[in-house]
Amino acid sequence: MPALDAISGDAVFTWHGVTPRLDPTVDAFAVTKETFRRQLDAIEKRFDIVPLTTIAKGRGTGCNGRRLLAALTLDDALRCQAEHAIPLIRDRQLPFTICVPTDAMSAGLPLWSLLLRYCVSTTAPKILNLGCMQVNLAVSAECRRVLIGPVLSLVGNLSGSERQPVLDQIFSQCRDVLPAALQHEAFQPMNWDELDQVRGPGCDIASHSCAHGSLLREDEISLMRETRISKRIIEARTGIPCSVFCFPYGDYDAESLAAARDAGYRWLLTTCGTTVDAFGGDIVPRIDACTLVG
Numbered sequence: 172m173p174a175l176d177a178i179s180g181d182a183v184f185t186w187h188g189v190t191p192r193l194d195p196t197v198d199a200f201a202v203t204k205e206t207f208r209r210q211l212d213a214i215e216k217r218f219d220i221v222p223l224t225t226i227a228k229g230r231g232t233g234c235n236g237r238r239l240l241a242a243l244t245l246d247d248a249l250r251c252q253a254e255h256a257i258p259l260i261r262d263r264q265l266p267f268t269i270c271v272p273t274d275a276m277s278a279g280l281p282l283w284s285l286l287l288r289y290c291v292s293t294t295a296p297k298i299l300n301l302g303c304m305q306v307n308l309a310v311s312a313e314c315r316r317v318l319i320g321p322v323l324s325l326v327g328n329l330s331g332s333e334r335q336p337v338l339d340q341i342f343s344q345c346r347d348v349l350p351a352a353l354q355h356e357a358f359q360p361m362n363w364d365e366l367d368q369v370r371g372p373g374c375d376i377a378s379h380s381c382a383h384g385s386l387l388r389e390d391e392i393s394l395m396r397e398t399r400i401s402k403r404i405i406e407a408r409t410g411i412p413c414s415v416f417c418f419p420y421g422d423y424d425a426e427s428l429a430a431a432r433d434a435g436y437r438w439l440l441t442t443c444g445t446t447v448d449a450f451g452g453d454i455v456p457r458i459d460a461c462t463l464v465g
């Protein structure tokens with residue numbers, strides 16, 4: 172876990188949920204509004220905040236005694252970001268980038284990964300049938316928390332076409348908590364009108380794919396959809412060019428990189444906790460703010 176004070180290069184920070192209260196059982200990557208404010212204070216004190224593309228283009232030139240640069244990104248286009256994070260960013264007139272998963276926004280439904288975490292965390296004790304394996308949820312809360320990670324990676328590592336039937340099967344076994352998951356305030360995506368309202372000077376829109384699955388298992392057609400079609404949808408909806416692609420979960424390989432480049436993106440975001448100089452070319456690493464200490 173990096174401490175903000177120990178970061179010694181230019182950096183891109185990212186946030187997911189920003190909420191009044193935290194429930195780490197169901198939302199592992201969120202921070203409270205108060206933490207977000209404190210982190211923004213600390214980042215502003217130590218860094219000059221610039222657009223993402225300024226940092227991406229300027230890599231390799233060294234810091235040479237100048238103040239460090241930082242860029243701000245918000246992943247998943249969540250309504251709680253519009254309510255609790257973007258007003259603070261706007262008050263300070265800072266540039267930022269929103270990474271948009273187009274399916275969730277268009278459907279008005281939370282990301283499948285958030286629903287899955289909530290369901291596995293909170294459904295009544297039972298044997299959960301995942302198709303290829305069964306998971307015993309009739310265990311202590313602590314054991315259940317340990318089980319969430321493997322369930323998420325098992326489902327996350329399926330291709331998009333394999334994943335949906337498995338999700339349907341899981342959600343049908345979690346009907347006791349699915350309505351609460353669907354309405355959880357931290358999970359709601361913005362719709363396109365809400366995105367329009369929070370856009371404005373200094374706000375750039377990146378694609379965060381269509382379906383928000385890991386792109387490591389997708390075939391060529393799905394990769395094209397996730398990269399090319401999401402770009403077209405964003406450009407058609409916003410009327411501005413979309414030149415940044417943000418890999419869901421930071422996952423990429425040779426095929427998904429090629430698909431994103433073929434789709435015409437100039438910058439490709441991942442999340443690996445390093446300063447931007449750790450990578451060259453068009454791949455831009457980010458630091459997830461929920462991992463910052465201090």
Ligand SMILES: [Zn+2]
Nearest residue numbers: 246247419420
């Ligand atoms: Zn995401």
